[in-house]
Amino acid sequence: MGSKKRKLAIHGGRKVGRCVLKYYHQRYSLFSRYDEGIEMDDEGWFSVTPEAIAATHAERVSGSAVVVDGFCGVGGNTIQFATKCSHVVAIDVDPRKVGFAANNAKVYGVEDRIDFVVGDFFEIAPSFKFD
Template identity: 65%
Template structure:
């Protein structure tokens, strides 16, 4: 008696087919796990950082590979496009000191084009996150991570460029019509600049877009003779994100306004 037309005869899989099947199962399981991780992450996004989470690929283009941030890191990290532009000014430099490294956005970009980066932050958790994120970008071996207070460490640090992106006081900085240097944390901008100046005259500062421009230019006069300074307004997707001040050899054109 012949089998029914709709009956199915299961044929044994070859070794190659079994391997392919197992690989597909693993890939599907990995994708499900990643999807669940993303859903869990989105549920844990606080109202304070939701806006920044929506801009996560502007902050880190490799975000989906496993980049991690704490709450403060979300609104403190320099957008990657701006960080890369700032790093271009240091291309080929021996040592760049990132005085307030946070979760590593700037340190990663400096490490791509410079010989060595010293990433300093007073928060051990942020230093761990910065190291983790540097591994994602494959530059962890080019960065020395230090847990400590920049003001205490500065007399012992040597570098060719100092990058300063101190805390702006959280998202509330936007409410200020004119952001002055005394609002920076943990010390005012003039004190911070002078400490960095004792290391090198080549300084880059990343500050709020509503910065008092007169105060910004006055920083160059803290040196004798006055340092060259270039003022650059930084944009991402047409939105102003901050002001970068370039001093010393990092200033290319004097006091000008340029766009990103």
């Protein structure tokens, strides 16, 4: 039987899974600061909200004191919320994704406006007091 190793391609000095190559070519629409140190796993390429769409979502809650991003993934929406709101609570069950989101928030200079939480939103949410 053949090897089941993940196939990688190198683009711009970075390794990406072959399954995400078409998304790699759209990297600047996902994160305009991609070349400044953005980190993602393969799933992040498929699930991150493109930056322009995330910015539009954030505009709708602009000025809010606190926004909860219950499934923050690699931080696309979280970052944009942090540019428009006083504070963001970013939650994800995957600690690697939370790490990527924290790194990416730092790239955008908004990490001080975000609390990152590793956990299951459905288990954590009942303890929150918010509108």
